[in-house]
Amino acid sequence: MTTKHHDASVYEQVQSSEQFQELKRRFRAWTFPMTAAFLAWYLLYVILSAWARDFMGITLFGNINVALIFGVLQFVSTFLIAWAYARHAGKKLDPLADQLRHEVEEKQQ
Amino acid sequence: MNDSSHVLSTILFLVFVVATLGITFWASRQTKDATDFYAGGRSFSGAQNGLAIGGDYMSAASFLGIAGIIALSGYDGFLYSIGFLVAWLVALLLVAELMRNSGKFTMADVLAFRMSPRPVRTAAGVSTITVSIFYLLAQMVGAGALVGLLLGVTSDAGKALTIVGVGALMIVYVVVGGMKGTTWVQIVKAVLLMGGATLITLLVLGKFGFNLSALLGEAAQKSGKGEAFLNAGGRYATDAQGLAGKIDLISLGLALVLGTAGLPHILIRFYTVPTAKDARKSVLWGIGIIGTFYLLTLVLGFGAAALVGSGAIAAQDKGGNTAAPQLALAVGQQLFGDVGGTVLLAIIAAVAFATILAVVAGLTLASSSSFAHDLYAHVFKRGTATDREEVLVARIAAFVIGAVSIGLGILAQGQNVAFLVALAFAVAASGNLPAILYSLFWRRFNTAGAVSAIYGGLVSALVLVIFSPVVSGSETALFPDADFAWFPLSNPGILSIPLGFFAGWLGTVLSKEHNAAKFAEIEVRSLTGVGAEKASQH
Numbered sequence: 111m112t113t114k115h116h117d118a119s120v121y122e123q124v125q126s127s128e129q130f131q132e133l134k135r136r137f138r139a140w141t142f143p144m145t146a147a148f149l150a151w152y153l154l155y156v157i158l159s160a161w162a163r164d165f166m167g168i169t170l171f172g173n174i175n176v177a178l179i180f181g182v183l184q185f186v187s188t189f190l191i192a193w194a195y196a197r198h199a200g201k202k203l204d205p206l207a208d209q210l211r212h213e214v215e216e217k218q219q
Numbered sequence: 220m221n222d223s224s225h226v227l228s229t230i231l232f233l234v235f236v237v238a239t240l241g242i243t244f245w246a247s248r249q250t251k252d253a254t255d256f257y258a259g260g261r262s263f264s265g266a267q268n269g270l271a272i273g274g275d276y277m278s279a280a281s282f283l284g285i286a287g288i289i290a291l292s293g294y295d296g297f298l299y300s301i302g303f304l305v306a307w308l309v310a311l312l313l314v315a316e317l318m319r320n321s322g323k324f325t326m327a328d329v330l331a332f333r334m335s336p337r338p339v340r341t342a343a344g345v346s347t348i349t350v351s352i353f354y355l356l357a358q359m360v361g362a363g364a365l366v367g368l369l370l371g372v373t374s375d376a377g378k379a380l381t382i383v384g385v386g387a388l389m390i391v392y393v394v395v396g397g398m399k400g401t402t403w404v405q406i407v408k409a410v411l412l413m414g415g416a417t418l419i420t421l422l423v424l425g426k427f428g429f430n431l432s433a434l435l436g437e438a439a440q441k442s443g444k445g446e447a448f449l450n451a452g453g454r455y456a457t458d459a460q461g462l463a464g465k466i467d468l469i470s471l472g473l474a475l476v477l478g479t480a481g482l483p484h485i486l487i488r489f490y491t492v493p494t495a496k497d498a499r500k501s502v503l504w505g506i507g508i509i510g511t512f513y514l515l516t517l518v519l520g521f522g523a524a525a526l527v528g529s530g531a532i533a534a535q536d537k538g539g540n541t542a543a544p545q546l547a548l549a550v551g552q553q554l555f556g557d558v559g560g561t562v563l564l565a566i567i568a569a570v571a572f573a574t575i576l577a578v579v580a581g582l583t584l585a586s587s588s589s590f591a592h593d594l595y596a597h598v599f600k601r602g603t604a605t606d607r608e609e610v611l612v613a614r615i616a617a618f619v620i621g622a623v624s625i626g627l628g629i630l631a632q633g634q635n636v637a638f639l640v641a642l643a644f645a646v647a648a649s650g651n652l653p654a655i656l657y658s659l660f661w662r663r664f665n666t667a668g669a670v671s672a673i674y675g676g677l678v679s680a681l682v683l684v685i686f687s688p689v690v691s692g693s694e695t696a697l698f699p700d701a702d703f704a705w706f707p708l709s710n711p712g713i714l715s716i717p718l719g720f721f722a723g724w725l726g727t728v729l730s731k732e733h734n735a736a737k738f739a740e741i742e743v744r745s746l747t748g749v750g751a752e753k754a755s756q757h
Contacts, residue, residue, distance in 0.1 A: 124747075125739040133746055141312040149476065152305045156472040159298055159451035160465035167450040172432030173439065177294055177450050184301045185510050191308055192506045199316075199499060211747045 124214055133206045140198050148191055155180055224548070225370050227565035232572045235411070236388065239576075242403045243396035252755070253606040256397035256613060257324040257588050258490040260755035265497040267406060269504020272488050274405030275581040276303075276479075276505070277412060277512055279361055279540075279574050280640055285513070286546075287539025289520020290532050292453035293442060296520050298468070300513035302475030307509065309652075310480040311502040316495035317659050317745035318486060323752050326486045326651065327593045330658050330673075333737030334666040337598050342673040344593035346650050347483040349677065350643045351586035352624060354484075355579055357639035359386065359628030361540075362575045368541050369568040379629045385575060386625035392580040393587065393617040397610075401580045402491060408577035409508065415570040416515040419543070419563065422550045423522035434518070437525035448524070467708045471641060474712030478644030481651030484585035493754040519543050526550060538637075544568055583624075587617035635697060638689040638709065642680065645712045649719035650676025657723050659745055662738050668727030675722025676715060683711035 124130050158166055158180065166177035250256050263271070278284075281303060288296030322328035327343035362385045363378040372378060392400050427434040435449055442448040455471065456464040479485060489498045523532060523546040535541045547567040552560030591613035596604040604612075653672040657664040683706045684690060690697050692704035708714075744750050 119736070121740040121743045122736060124743045124749075130743065130746075134742070137746060145309065145312055148305065148308050152301070152476055153469070153472070155301070156298065156469055160456045160468045163450055163452050167446060169446070173435040173449060174432055175446075175449055178297075178435075181294075181297050181301055182514075184305060185514060188305055188308060188506060189510060192311055192503055195312055196499065196503055204496065207747045210743075211749050214743070214747065214749045 120214060120217055124210065127210075129206065129210055133203065133210065136202050136206070140202075141195070144191060144195070148187065151187060152184065155184055222371070224561040224564045224568070227561060228369060228568035228572075231565055231569035235407075235569060235573050239404045239407060240388075240391065242407070243392050243400035246396040246400035246403060249399055250397045253324070253592075253609050254752070254755050255399060256610045257487070257592065258752075259398035259402050261491060261493050261752065262754050263402060263491045263497075263501075265492060265500025266504050268402070268488060268492050268497070268501035269508060270409040271402045271405040271491070272485070272501055272505035273508035273512065274407075274409035274412070274577045275484060275488060276509060276578075277409070277574065278358060278578040278640075279365060279571055280357070280637075281513075282412065282416070282516065282574055283365065283540045283543055283571060284538070284637075285516045286520040286523060287532070287536070287542040288454060289517065290523035290527070290542035290546075291529050291539040293439075293444065293448035293521075293524070294451050295454040297517055298451060298455065298472070299475070300516060302472050303479070304506070304510050304513055306476045306479035307502060307506045309477065310485070311499070311506065313659070314480045314486070314655060315489045315498045315502045318655070319489045319492065319495045319498040320748045320751045321659075321741050321745040322490060324487070324490060324592045325589050326483050326655065327589065327597075329741075330654050330669050331597070332658065332741045333664075333734045334658075334669050335732075337601070339666060339669045340593040340597045342670045343651075343654070344589045344598070346646065346673050346677050347589035347593070348586045348620075350646050350651070351483055351582045351589075352620070352627075353639040353646070354482075354643040355582040355586070355620075355624045356627050356631060357636050357643075358575060358579050358582070359624055360631050360634065360636045362579075363628065363632050364536075365540060365571060365575070368536055369544060369571065375632065378632055382628045382632070383625055385572075385579065386621050386628065388576055389579040389583050390618055390621035392576070393583045393621070394614045397613075398487075398491060398584060401577075401584050404580055405577045408573045411570050411573050413508065413512060413515075415567055416512060416519065419547050419550060419567065420515045420518045420522075422554060422563075423518055423526065423546065426526070426550065426553065431518075434525055435521055438521040442524050442529050463707045466713065467710055470708050470710040470713035473716055474641060474645040474648050474710055477648035477652055477712070477716060479647070481647035481655060482643070483589060483647075483651070484581040486655075487585050487588060490752070495748050495751065516543075519546060522546055522550070526553070544571070579624075583617050583621055586620050587613050590616040590620070635689075635695055638684070638697075641710055642684050645680040645684070645710060645715055646677050648676075648712055649680045649715040650674070652676075652716075653720045653723045657727070658741070661727075662735075662742075663733060664723070664727050665730050665732040665734070667730035667732065668723045671726030672719055672723025675726075676719025679718040679722075680711045680715040683708075683715055687711065 168176045285296045327340045331339040363382045366381040439448040456468040523542040526549045527545045532542045548560045548564040551563035595612045650673045686706045689709045692702035
């Protein structure tokens with residue numbers, strides 16, 4: 111495995127570079143708040159299922175109630191967040207990560 | 220269930236077995252080194268691995284179990300499936316790509332990266348094997364009961380024989396085919412499961428003119444519970460359970476949503492693709508497949524309540540596990556007569572066997588990989604084992620773990636071990652997830668922190684379950700005649716997950732050890748893919 115022989119200082123140099131800090135910021139600024147958001151949204155759903163049954167039982171149309179719509183919205187939000195992350199990663203993270211990787215691999219040769 | 224469908228399902232199942240054994244022996248010829256055995260040569264595409272993720276994750280418990288819960292208790296089965304799905308966002312956003320970039324074969328590769336390897340690998344190995352064996356045991360006991368119902372095997376000896384058969388096949392898949400063979404079994408299973416579930420769903424919806432509201436109305440009416448059948452509270456956090464029931468539901472939800480990204484058999488799937496971008500693609504495919512599948516089970520569950528009726532389902536199996544097969548029979552009979560019903564039932568029964576086999580193979584592979592790579596090669600041999608030796612030990616471990624789970628599965632036959640799945644998720648969320656997240660994101664994290672997070676989470680989840688109503692002190696407990704329960708919840712997550720995170724923090728700040736250079740390396744590697752393990756070149 112090549113990594114064992116690398117000089118660790120290369121990684122420390124990269125870590126403190128502005129470009130890497132920008133990559134890290136773009137990654138964390140998107141994924142951390144989004145994780146908090148979807149966990150809160152999911153917990154809201156579970157809490158309402160436990161404590162707000164009357165609200166969840168309100169019929170919207172036909173036999174479709176709030177509980178069913180709320181549950182389906184969890185699927186919709188999961189699909190949308192996954193799609194949005196793929197878009198964010200493709201546009202904002204991959205180009206910067208690829209560039210940094212090439213630079214480090216050149217330095218290591 | 221009827222005899223001709225038993226014969227037909229057995230034939231279909233044998234076709235599946237012959238086909239997957241063929242694939243397994245083909246895969247064994249492609250398996251030349253450790254990377255092939257542990258990670259399928261990292262040669263699977265994102266889409267292939269996404270299907271395999273679905274095949275690895277969608278167990279019989281989620282196919283037959285959730286449809287059964289919905290058919291008998293209504294809406295609450297949906298709560299379960301939503302937790303199982305949303306959990307994948309944790310894997311997508313925080314874990315999959317970074318693990319692929321910084322690890323090699325097991326979860327412990329990432330944890331041990333900047334720590335003292337022996338204590339951390341020991342902890343991770345213990346946790347991996349514990350989680351996998353719990354999950355495996357639940358699947359094996361379920362398999363005995365299920366195959367009994369589907370094939371009309373009622374004697375204890377017949378069920379034991381079924382467990383031996385399932386166990387023997389799983390051992391062959393893993394020992395002979397390694398990750399390549401196992402992955403292909405999971406891909407085939409995912410395609411069959413999605414195909415079978417889609418077919419029945421379309422037939423059921425077709426009977427109601429593709430009007431979901433009409434289907435729900437019929438299900439609510441047939442259930443005898445009316446509108447309440449379509450709302451939460453039929454099974455979890457019922458009014459009778461009071462506050463403890465409500466908190467238990469939150470606790471279950473937390474373990475489901477945070478456990479997935481800490482399940483060892485899921486984590487090793489991220490190593491089977493060439494790059495982090497493919498790991499991302501795999502999870503996107505996985506989310507699409509798993510999400511669609513759980514929407515289908517919603518229709519299957521309510522469809523079974525509407526077309527078969529809760530009474531007829533509960534008469535066949537108290538847990539409702541035969542709701543989906545019974546629905547296949549009913550909808551087939553109503554649309555195409557007796558022959559149609561028999562054929563559809565046989566198809567769904569065969570799909571259920573395939574489902575069990577693919578999941579148990581994944582679990583056996585995860586635990587034997589961790590035994591060989593973490594405990595044998597790095598703890599016992601201190602990193603001096605050769606590739607050949609490691610793979611040999613992994614194969615032996617797969618055989619032993621398989622044999623042990625067959626034995627335990629037979630001993631536990633008829634016991635109520637369904638709680639083991641929830642326990643596996645709780646341990647994964649309480650021990651593994653804190654260690655993984657701290658390793659990837661917390662500069663200060665160290666050996667003492669990693670070891671305390673894993674053991675802290677593992678022990679608190681186990682202790683709380685041992686003293687909970689699922690083990691003693693209730694009619695449905697593992698030991699109904701004993702009563703040493705003092706923890707009121709069946710699910711430990713709400714307490715054990717914070718305890719795991721807290722133990723990881725405490726262990727870290729109490730120890731001065733810190734490797735800044737290695738943290739720089741894992742941080743740069745995980746985000747950029749520098750030095751990531753490459754795909755095999757053959």
